[in-house]
Amino acid sequence: MSHEGIRIVSAEEARQDAATDKKLPPDAVAPAKVRVHKTEGTGMEIDWKDGHRSSWTFAWLRNACPCATCHEERENSGRRPGEPKPKPQTLLPMYEPPVRPAEVTPVGKYALKFKWTDGHEAGLYSWEYLRRVCQCEACTAKR
Numbered sequence: 001m002s003h004e005g006i007r008i009v010s011a012e013e014a015r016q017d018a019a020t021d022k023k024l025p026p027d028a029v030a031p032a033k034v035r036v037h038k039t040e041g042t043g044m045e046i047d048w049k050d051g052h053r054s055s056w057t058f059a060w061l062r063n064a065c066p067c068a069t070c071h072e073e074r075e076n077s078g079r080r081p082g083e084p085k086p087k088p089q090t091l092l093p094m095y096e097p098p099v100r101p102a103e104v105t106p107v108g109k110y111a112l113k114f115k116w117t118d119g120h121e122a123g124l125y126s127w128e129y130l131r132r133v134c135q136c137e138a139c140t141a142k143r
Contacts, residue, residue: 025050029128036112041100046130054134059084061114062099066129067122081133 027050035045043057056064064081065071074081087093103115107124115121134140 024128024131028052029131031127034112036101036104038101038104041098046127048131052131052134052136054130054136054139056082056130056133056135058100059098060135061125062116062118062120064133065120065123066125067120069122070120082135 028048030049031046032049033047037043037045041058043055044061045053045055047053060082063079063084066081074083077085079085097117100117101114102117103121105113105115107113111124111126111129113121113124
């Protein structure tokens with residue numbers, strides 16, 4: 001039986017992990033207004049009930065897909081959520097159209113599911129995940 005990907009941590013490491021994963025207050029992960037600019041192809045914005053505002057481009061969101069496959073690939077390559085995969089160096093790079101959502105579906109009252117134009121659709125973008133990966137200056141300074 002393989003235990004690849006399982007990490008054994010000390011009690012101290014577990015406490016440190018728990019400290020960085022503190023539960024966010026309910027208003028911090030409850031959207032007051034969600035705007036997905038699918039037609040324009042620009043991205044998404046959320047106004048949170050605590051008054052905070054977050055915004056992301058679609059390319060950033062696709063590169064931050066929280067599904068297990070994407071998360072593991074990012075972890076193995078040392079990339080952070082939203083950071084694109086390095087492109088292979090070629091003399092004539094192939095044009096790739098920007099990734100956009102083909103469909104956006106709410107999942108209960110806790111997440112959004114994107115079906116991307118590249119065919120990927122496994123990630124559930126929970127409100128908590130989106131708040132934790134907020135790209136505003138204040139939030140990125142805290143990380």
